[in-house]
Amino acid sequence: MLTVSGVHTFYGAIEALKGVDIEIGEGEIVSLIGANGAGKSTLLMTICGNPRARAGRIIFDGEDITHLPTHQLVRRGIAQSPEGRRIFPRMSVLENLQMGAIASPPKGFDRDLEEVFTLFPRLKERINQRAGTMSGGEQQMLAIGRALMSQPRLLLLDEPSLGLAPLVVKQIFQAIKDINRERKMTVFMVEQNAYHALKLAHRGYVMVTGRVTMSGTGAELLSNPEVRAAYLEGGH
Amino acid sequence: MEYFLQQLINGLSLGAIYGLIAIGYTMVYGIIGMINFAHGEIYMIGAFVAMITYLAVGALGITWVPLALLLMLAASMMFTSVYGWTVERIAYRPLRSSPRLAPLISAIGMSIFLQNYVQLVQGARSKPLQPILPGNLTLLDGAVSVSYVRLATIVITLLLMYGFTMLISRTALGRAQRACEQDKTMAGLLGVNVDRVISLTFVLGAALAAVAGMMVMLIYGVIDFYIGFLAGVKAFTAAVLGGIGSLPGAMLGGVVIGLIEAFWAGYIGSEWKDVATFTILVLVLIFRPTGLLGRPEIEKV
Ligand SMILES: Nc1ncnc2c1ncn2[C@@H]1O[C@H](COP(=O)(O)OP(=O)(O)OP(=O)(O)O)[C@@H](O)[C@H]1O
Ligand SMILES: [Mg+2]
Numbered sequence: 001m002l003t004v005s006g007v008h009t010f011y012g013a014i015e016a017l018k019g020v021d022i023e024i025g026e027g028e029i030v031s032l033i034g035a036n037g038a039g040k041s042t043l044l045m046t047i048c049g050n051p052r053a054r055a056g057r058i059i060f061d062g063e064d065i066t067h068l069p070t071h072q073l074v075r076r077g078i079a080q081s082p083e084g085r086r087i088f089p090r091m092s093v094l095e096n097l098q099m100g101a102i103a104s105p106p107k108g109f110d111r112d113l114e115e116v117f118t119l120f121p122r123l124k125e126r127i128n129q130r131a132g133t134m135s136g137g138e139q140q141m142l143a144i145g146r147a148l149m150s151q152p153r154l155l156l157l158d159e160p161s162l163g164l165a166p167l168v169v170k171q172i173f174q175a176i177k178d179i180n181r182e183r184k185m186t187v188f189m190v191e192q193n194a195y196h197a198l199k200l201a202h203r204g205y206v207m208v209t210g211r212v213t214m215s216g217t218g219a220e221l222l223s224n225p226e227v228r229a230a231y232l233e234g235g236h
Numbered sequence: 237m238e239y240f241l242q243q244l245i246n247g248l249s250l251g252a253i254y255g256l257i258a259i260g261y262t263m264v265y266g267i268i269g270m271i272n273f274a275h276g277e278i279y280m281i282g283a284f285v286a287m288i289t290y291l292a293v294g295a296l297g298i299t300w301v302p303l304a305l306l307l308m309l310a311a312s313m314m315f316t317s318v319y320g321w322t323v324e325r326i327a328y329r330p331l332r333s334s335p336r337l338a339p340l341i342s343a344i345g346m347s348i349f350l351q352n353y354v355q356l357v358q359g360a361r362s363k364p365l366q367p368i369l370p371g372n373l374t375l376l377d378g379a380v381s382v383s384y385v386r387l388a389t390i391v392i393t394l395l396l397m398y399g400f401t402m403l404i405s406r407t408a409l410g411r412a413q414r415a416c417e418q419d420k421t422m423a424g425l426l427g428v429n430v431d432r433v434i435s436l437t438f439v440l441g442a443a444l445a446a447v448a449g450m451m452v453m454l455i456y457g458v459i460d461f462y463i464g465f466l467a468g469v470k471a472f473t474a475a476v477l478g479g480i481g482s483l484p485g486a487m488l489g490g491v492v493i494g495l496i497e498a499f500w501a502g503y504i505g506s507e508w509k510d511v512a513t514f515t516i517l518v519l520v521l522i523f524r525p526t527g528l529l530g531r532p533e534i535e536k537v
Pocket of ligand 1: 011014016034035036037038039040041042043083
């Protein structure tokens with residue numbers, strides 16, 4: 001469904017991605033793990049064209065989207081819940097969700113909204129609250145809910161569990177699993193929480209300073225001694 | 237009492253004009269964090285287009301005043317929209333990722349260019365005009381007389397501000413505009429064409445300034461290529477006073493400044509009215525640095 005091949009991305013003179021190859025199949029959950037600064041968020045953003053890849057190709061559903069304007073990607077079926085959540089703080093919860101659907105035909109709106117509320121009932125309780133005043137966990141639910149409002153076929157999630165209490169983390173991962181299973185949504189997820197991420201994922205990639213160094217099924221990576229030493233020691 | 241009412245109406249109509257211009261400053265600042273120094277010139281061009289349209293309409297033999305006014309309004313809003321759009325394209329967009337000083341300088345350049353351009357094609361002398369909407373509404377047995385133009389200015393401004401507030405707060409377009417103000421990258425990820433929203437912001441601001449230009453022309457009956465400067469400074473002051481970036485703030489700031497000027501001129505004399513305005517601005521900013529309705533940053537992000 002998504003093929004990233006030989007992608008290089010720069011911030012000024014800094015080369016953040018040094019030739020990345022990744023393949024994501026329809027219906028999969030794929031996790032990407034790696035240390036801070038490895039380039040994980042950069043990869044997700046590069047898929048969306050901001051920053052743009054300086055070399056390499058990104059193919060989605062057979063179409064070369066490497067040079068497509070960012071705002072057209074959501075219409076192709078790619079949505080992202082980015083690093084740092086980036087909810088609109090001075091808008092209400094409802095308005096944030098409406099923004100998620102801004103590129104979608106209006107007639108599906110009510111149905112999509114109900115689906116998000118089923119997944120995250122807390123958002124329904126808070127529907128008129130200013131998003132900036134919500135708790136971190138609520139904001140995370142909102143960011144994911146907003147991405148879901150466009151009914152994407154590929155959902156990109158950047159650290160959905162960041163800063164959340166264990167119980168909420170569990171909830172969020174359960175939600176991701178449900179979305180994938182029930183709606184056949186493909187998920188590409190970046191996570192610090194390597195144990196949960198690999199356990200949930202069909203496949204995973206490990207990234208080190210701008211390069212993919214390992215890949216395999218979630219179970220394979222979980223039992224790999226190198227992965228264990230670098231990302232799992234100290235428990236979960 | 238009558239004199240007070242008289243000044244109140246004068247102040248409100250003047251404030252309405254400042255408010256209309258101030259919205260353009262505040263919206264552009266909100267979305268690209270820049271003061272559009274050419275905005276006062278857009279207002280001036282709006283006044284000129286209204287005047288030219290009036291003369292053209294007269295030459296065509298259209299004498300029914302409401303139709304003439306409507307045509308003037310439509311023409312000045314249309315032309316200034318094109319100017320506003322072009323200014324953004326030429327002076328701002330190419331410099332969007334440059335250091336902040338660069339677009340500032342190109343904006344000032346744009347302002348000087350537009351002034352000189354109008355001076356060149358329209359001449360430097362003031363353009364006096366016959367009163368188009370003569371007549372007064374007299375109240376309290378003739379003690380207060382309010383010109384129809386001033387009343388019309390207040391009414392039209394109220395209608396426009398209502399419509400505009402609805403547009404920004406209730407429609408998908410308004411939401412996209414506010415989203416771009418808060419986080420352009422995220423708005424883009426969600427499918428908003430950010431460049432187009434920025435263009436639209438310039439166009440909307442310009443159209444409102446055009447209305448102000450036309451009303452000023454109708455009230456004072458005389459315009460020249462230089463009127464954009466002082467009105468621009470005042471409206472910018474109104475935007476800062478109300479809290480730059482805030483729409484209701486711009487409207488409130490405009491009204492406050494209009495009232496200060498009218499009352500100062502009416503009770504103390506017109507010599508020091510600009511000083512009074514700026515003194516109030518300084519005082520407000522000392523005690524409320526974010527302006528009257530500016531938002532204190534309390535969100536966690
Ligand atoms: N806007 C930017 N300008 C300059 N350098 C940047 C920018 N964004 C990221 N970088 C650099 O690019 C590299 C990769 O950053 P990235 O955010 O992709 O890492 P990450 O794997 O997501 O890390 P983390 O786990 O901490 O989120 C880092 O060295 C970072 O300093
Ligand atoms: Mg990151």
